Structures are given as structure tokens and as C-alpha cells.
Amino acid sequence: MRRAVNSNDIDQLRSLLRDTDALISEPHDESYKESVKRWSAAAEKAAGVAVVPTGASQISTILRYVAANKIDLAVRGGGHSTSGSSSTDGGLLIDLRAIRHVQVDATNISVKVGGGATWADVDLETAKYGFAALGGTISDTGVGGLTLGGGYGWLSGAHGLVIDNLLSATVVLPSGGIVRASENENQNLFWGLRGAGHNFGVVVEFEFKLHPQGNLWTGTLAFPPSPPVVHKLVEAINDLYRPRTPEGRTKYAGRAASVINILRPSDAGGKVALAAAIMFNGTEEEGRQAFKMFYDIGPVMESVRSVPYDIANQTLSAPPGFRVSMKGAAWALPLEIDLLQELIDSYTLFTKAIPDMESSMILLECYDPYVVATGATNSDMSFANRGWHMNASIQPSWTKQEFDTEGRKWARDTTALFDKWFEKTGRPSRAGDYGAVLAYGNYDHYDQKNSGDIFGQNYTRLQELKAKYDPDNMFNKLFAVQRKE
Ligand SMILES: Cc1cc2nc3c(=O)[nH]c(=O)nc-3n(C[C@H](O)[C@H](O)[C@H](O)COP(=O)(O)OP(=O)(O)OC[C@H]3O[C@@H](n4cnc5c(N)ncnc54)[C@H](O)[C@@H]3O)c2cc1C
Structure with missing residues (x-):
């Protein structure tokens, strides 16, 4: 204790x-x-x-x-x-x-980032050189937590996970020792940091690969959640993100991504809406072509434009201060109309029953999983969630503490809808599927905490690493790896 x-x-x-x-x-x-x-x-x-x-x-x-x-x-x-x-x-x-320094090395196309930086700090500095780091989709998130748990962002379809772009980490260990971990030094620790990284010490500096990056065409399209819209939106998603080549690449090979939101936007008079945050890594003309089926549905609101990457990463920012609880889930293509409809119904009922929950959201992420699924295996790093599935996040959001239990219960119940759907359709599997755990730890799977569910087949190796670097479990707050009995 x-x-x-x-x-x-x-x-x-x-x-x-x-x-x-x-x-x-x-x-x-x-x-x-x-x-x-x-x-x-x-x-x-x-x-x-x-x-x-x-x-x-x-x-x-x-x-x-x-x-x-x-x-x-x-x-x-x-x-x-x-x-x-x-x-x-x-x-x-x-x-x-x-500790939030950001030092770009334009010759090696890499960046060193302090362990307390946000992605906004990184975007601001790397943009000056015409580069981007693969960070999260919302730049006020921290580099530390997001990286150590894996990290998905707008550019994951092109460049993989944040940990796929991590070159090294400098860590202060529970013993007080300061070490650098990379593919060449302390390789075992480097393996553990990429997925289960909240377990081993304080990372004071991350070093990432950078990528040349121009403007992105991005913004939001909003629709009323009527049955014909749901039908057409599901068709558009399945068309854009379904694998088209034998290897599993999508039509635009990682250049398109979306987040489908079920929400009650403040400017829709409290009504439930479906919003598609869309991103195309290219010109407006190419983007309009890629998202033509989305536009053909007839959005009632549109805010899509061509912007630099650092601005693209600010468009989904949500204000702090609410009581929010994220719970992750997974889904796979083809998206079924019934699943989306069930989610809309669940959201509508819940937020109507408790008006304090009206800022809640359900988010379905869509991207080309090819690079994430095939760029490494689920045992190359401690991260064990690579596969052909997509992430979803259920986010009850409220203001009064008395609703804490209801919020979390709804998130669990909604996650069960995804699980039920996987039971019906089977897990996504194609050549190259290494058996993802279908649980992204950074989306706070609070029910799986302290279990091997997040790290799957990597758990035993993690127990050995934990015994070596943190035998007294000083770093015990997020998916703490338990001692082998
Ligand atoms: C609005 C919002 C948007 C999000 N968008 C994305 C997204 O696009 N992609 C994605 O993958 N995830 C996303 N997430 C999830 C995000 O990855 C996690 O919430 C993550 O924990 C945030 O990291 P943080 O450093 O801000 O959090 P914190 O709460 O500060 O930390 C989270 C955990 O990481 C540990 N930690 C943080 N920094 C260090 C460090 N330097 N060394 C050691 N341990 C450290 C903390 O101790 C803690 O256990 C989002 C979350 C929110 C709330």
C-alpha cells in the first residue's frame, strides 16, 4: 500500500x-x-x-x-x-x-519533445519547417499519455500510430536512474513503452519522426439523423473506407479520414444530429471528389476548408471543465445501418432522460487501417490493438456529480452494443490480422483496468519488464501490469 x-x-x-x-x-x-x-x-x-x-x-x-x-x-x-x-x-x-520544449532537427526530419508538451506545442514548431508529427486529432491533448498508450491521429492512415513514429524516449525510472530507450538502447524497455508506457517511469523527452506536410482539407458536415440519412451515410462510409486492393488498401490509400459524431450541437437547438468531421490530405478538389457521397446526402451545415495541419488539429477541440468519461469500443467495416441506428436511439433516449447529459457524444472513427494493421505485428511493441477494426468512443458528459454513476453506466451499456454486434458478425480478420485485443487503452477502458485485456499476448513479457523496472508498482495508475504470482 x-x-x-x-x-x-x-x-x-x-x-x-x-x-x-x-x-x-x-x-x-x-x-x-x-x-x-x-x-x-x-x-x-x-x-x-x-x-x-x-x-x-x-x-x-x-x-x-x-x-x-x-x-x-x-x-x-x-x-x-x-x-x-x-x-x-x-x-x-x-x-x-x-517540460515542454520542442526541438526540430530539419536535417534528420525528426523532433525532440518534452514529456509535458501538448500536440499544439509540437504542431506550432514543426509547421515552421513544413513538417508534421503524427499526433492526436485534437492538439490540446498531451504528447505523454497519448504516445505511451499508442496514439491515433488524422495521419494514421498514412503513417501509422504515434508509437510507429517514436524514435526514442528518455525516461526517469522508479529507481531514479535516467535512461534512453530506442531500437538500439534498452530495447526491452522501448518495447514496453510503446503501448504500456504508463508503467515504467516518467518520460522527460520523446523523439519522433516527422513528415513533410502541406494543407489538409478538413471540417464538419452535419445532418439530421433521419432514416434515409443514416442509410446514405452508412453507404458513403462503407464505400470510402472499404478495402479495395488484395492487400487491403482503401480507395484513397490513407489520405481520407472521418469521425462520425452523434451529438446535440448547441447551434441545432438541442436536437440530435449526425456530424461527420472529415479530412482529406490533399487539395479541396480532391477532397470534394473523395467525399462526394457525403455531400450528396445534403448536409444542413458545412465548415470544410483547406487549412494547415496545426489548424486542422484544433477543429474538434472540446472545452474543458465538464465531467466527461470516455469509454472505448471497436467496430469494423462494413458498418451496419442497424448498429448506427441503435447507437442513435440509445444516445437520444439517454440524453433526453437526463438533460444534464446533453453535451455527451458517441464517436465512430473511420480511416484506412492498412498501415497500422500491417506496419508491425501485435508483438513488435507492447501495444496489442493493431488490426482492421476502427475505434469508437462513448463520451457521457455532464456537470453534476450526482450523475457520475448514470454516465458511466450508459457508456458501459453502449459499449455492449458494439460487443453484441461483433458476436453477430465475427471479429474482423483478413490476411495480416495479428489478433487485435479490440480495446484501445487510451480511450479509458475503465472496466478492463489492471487486467491483461489491453495487452493481450504481450502481458507475460510485460510482467517481466515490470518486475525489472518497477517491482514496487510505483507507476500504478493506468493498466498497471500486475506482478506474476
Ligand atoms: C478531447 C480528447 C481527444 C482525444 N483525442 C485522441 C486522439 O485523437 N488520438 C488518441 O490516440 N487519443 C486521443 N485521446 C485519448 C488520449 O490519448 C488520452 O486521454 C491520453 O491519456 C491523454 O494524454 P495526456 O498526457 O493528455 O493525459 P494525462 O491525464 O496527463 O495522462 C494520462 C496518463 O499518461 C501518463 N503520462 C502522461 N505523460 C507522461 C509522461 N511524460 N511520462 C510518463 N507518464 C505520462 C499519466 O501519468 C497518466 O497515467 C483524446 C482524449 C481526449 C479527452
């Missing part, structure tokens, strides 16, 4: 860090409030003390103290996890917000 911090611990920490610029704050301090704030208010917890370090050696000092005193520890990257995995009740919080 790990314990909360007490006033003696805080004095000790102040003394250990006295000659540094690390910021130590307690509940009455302004800095503390910023440290414990999370994108989802439901994920906030009152840490006993918050420390904002500025470098690896300070983190090393902190971790040595945490290890010696068995203190509960949480690490905050971008603060977007909705499961509370970057928060601690009474323990010590390391807030990485001061």
Missing part, C-alpha cells in the same frame, strides 16, 4: 529540491490549482502536494524519495485522461507542464 504525503514529506521535498527551480505547491497555492486541473472535472483529485519540475534530475530526486517512503504518485502530462490516471488522492503529483 502506498500512502498520502504529510507535512514532514513536504518539508523534506523542499529541502531536497532547495537549490533547484522546481515549484512545490500545496492546496492553498495558485500553482497547485493549475496542477490538479484536468480536462474532465470528474478526473480531478486533491493531491497532497504538487511539484512542477523543470528537468530529469529533479524528477530523479523526487522518485527516489517516493520510492523510499512508499508514497502514492501520479504524473500529469496533458491532463486529458478521463479515468483519473494522472491524479492522486493525497499523494505526490508530478506536473510536467514546465
Whole structure:
């Protein structure tokens, strides 16, 4: 059992860090409030003390103290996890917000990024050189959490997962040691960091491959969720994203992606709508051609334009401060009309019954999975969710704590609709399917927490790694790998 911090611990920490610029704050301090704030208010917890370090050696000092005193520890990257995995009740919080440097190496087409940076920090700097890093679709998310759990973004159809673009990571281990992990150094640790990366230490620097990137044509098309629209939208999705070559490539080979949202947009007078956030990596003319079937449905609202990648990554941003709980699910092509209709019905009933839930959403991601599915196997890295399926995310969003249980229950019930559908249709399998676990950990599968469900066949190897690097389970907040009995 790990314990909360007490006033003696805080004095000790102040003394250990006295000659540094690390910021130590307690509940009455302004800095503390910023440290414990999370994108989802439901994920906030009152840490006993918050420390904002500025470098690896300070983190090393902190971790040595945490290890010696068995203190509960949480690490905050971008603060977007909705499961509370970057928060601690009474323990010590390391807030990485001061470690967010971004250094582009234009010769090697790579970038070094501080462990507390957001993707917006990365986009801003890489855009100056005409490059993009493969980050998430919404750039206020943290590089840390998103990368360590795998990472999907607008460019995944072309360049794979974020971890497929990770060249190295510099980690402060629970022992206080500072190591670099890559394909050439500490390879086992590098394997573990790419998927189960929240288990082994604090990553102070990531190094990523970059890609030349021009404007993207992107924005949203909104439709009323009437049966004819549902029918045509399903047809359009299946046409654009179905594999067309024997290897499994889609019509536009990774250049098109969409997120289908079921929501009640504020400008639709509280009515339920279907919104397709669409992206084409190319010109407007090419994009209009690619999404012709979507346009032919007759959107009632359109906001699609040609923008730089950093702007494209801001278009889906959602305001912080709601109580949001994400729960992931998986689906596969062809999308069935019945599944989409069931999801719309479930959403409509739920948000009508509890008006405080009207900012909730269901999101279905669509992309060309070829590069993710075939670029590596499910045992090349600890990430075990490569396959021909797509991710979905159920996001109850509310303001009053009294609805916490209802929100999470609805997310579970809705996930069950996807599971039921897979039972009916069978798991997606084509040549090259390495047996994905069909659960993307970063979408906070809170029911699978602490189990092997997220890491599948990689779990035993992870247990060995955990025993080596974190035998006392200091990093225990997100899919903590359990000791082998
Ligand atoms: C609005 C929104 C949009 C999203 N979009 C996408 C998307 O497009 N693609 C996608 O793949 N996922 C997406 N996600 C999911 C996202 O990957 C996770 O929420 C992820 O945990 C966010 O990372 P963070 O650093 O912001 O979170 P935090 O809450 O800060 O951290 C999450 C976990 O990572 C650990 N962690 C963070 N940084 C470090 C570090 N440097 N070293 C060690 N541990 C660290 C924390 O301790 C914690 O366990 C989205 C989430 C939200 C809320």
C-alpha cells in the first residue's frame, strides 16, 4: 500500500529540491490549482502536494524519495485522461507542464519533445519547417499519455500510430536512474513503452519522426439523423473506407479520414444530429471528389476548408471543465445501418432522460487501417490493438456529480452494443490480422483496468519488464501490469 504525503514529506521535498527551480505547491497555492486541473472535472483529485519540475534530475530526486517512503504518485502530462490516471488522492503529483520544449532537427526530419508538451506545442514548431508529427486529432491533448498508450491521429492512415513514429524516449525510472530507450538502447524497455508506457517511469523527452506536410482539407458536415440519412451515410462510409486492393488498401490509400459524431450541437437547438468531421490530405478538389457521397446526402451545415495541419488539429477541440468519461469500443467495416441506428436511439433516449447529459457524444472513427494493421505485428511493441477494426468512443458528459454513476453506466451499456454486434458478425480478420485485443487503452477502458485485456499476448513479457523496472508498482495508475504470482 502506498500512502498520502504529510507535512514532514513536504518539508523534506523542499529541502531536497532547495537549490533547484522546481515549484512545490500545496492546496492553498495558485500553482497547485493549475496542477490538479484536468480536462474532465470528474478526473480531478486533491493531491497532497504538487511539484512542477523543470528537468530529469529533479524528477530523479523526487522518485527516489517516493520510492523510499512508499508514497502514492501520479504524473500529469496533458491532463486529458478521463479515468483519473494522472491524479492522486493525497499523494505526490508530478506536473510536467514546465517540460515542454520542442526541438526540430530539419536535417534528420525528426523532433525532440518534452514529456509535458501538448500536440499544439509540437504542431506550432514543426509547421515552421513544413513538417508534421503524427499526433492526436485534437492538439490540446498531451504528447505523454497519448504516445505511451499508442496514439491515433488524422495521419494514421498514412503513417501509422504515434508509437510507429517514436524514435526514442528518455525516461526517469522508479529507481531514479535516467535512461534512453530506442531500437538500439534498452530495447526491452522501448518495447514496453510503446503501448504500456504508463508503467515504467516518467518520460522527460520523446523523439519522433516527422513528415513533410502541406494543407489538409478538413471540417464538419452535419445532418439530421433521419432514416434515409443514416442509410446514405452508412453507404458513403462503407464505400470510402472499404478495402479495395488484395492487400487491403482503401480507395484513397490513407489520405481520407472521418469521425462520425452523434451529438446535440448547441447551434441545432438541442436536437440530435449526425456530424461527420472529415479530412482529406490533399487539395479541396480532391477532397470534394473523395467525399462526394457525403455531400450528396445534403448536409444542413458545412465548415470544410483547406487549412494547415496545426489548424486542422484544433477543429474538434472540446472545452474543458465538464465531467466527461470516455469509454472505448471497436467496430469494423462494413458498418451496419442497424448498429448506427441503435447507437442513435440509445444516445437520444439517454440524453433526453437526463438533460444534464446533453453535451455527451458517441464517436465512430473511420480511416484506412492498412498501415497500422500491417506496419508491425501485435508483438513488435507492447501495444496489442493493431488490426482492421476502427475505434469508437462513448463520451457521457455532464456537470453534476450526482450523475457520475448514470454516465458511466450508459457508456458501459453502449459499449455492449458494439460487443453484441461483433458476436453477430465475427471479429474482423483478413490476411495480416495479428489478433487485435479490440480495446484501445487510451480511450479509458475503465472496466478492463489492471487486467491483461489491453495487452493481450504481450502481458507475460510485460510482467517481466515490470518486475525489472518497477517491482514496487510505483507507476500504478493506468493498466498497471500486475506482478506474476
Ligand atoms: C478531447 C480528447 C481527444 C482525444 N483525442 C485522441 C486522439 O485523437 N488520438 C488518441 O490516440 N487519443 C486521443 N485521446 C485519448 C488520449 O490519448 C488520452 O486521454 C491520453 O491519456 C491523454 O494524454 P495526456 O498526457 O493528455 O493525459 P494525462 O491525464 O496527463 O495522462 C494520462 C496518463 O499518461 C501518463 N503520462 C502522461 N505523460 C507522461 C509522461 N511524460 N511520462 C510518463 N507518464 C505520462 C499519466 O501519468 C497518466 O497515467 C483524446 C482524449 C481526449 C479527452
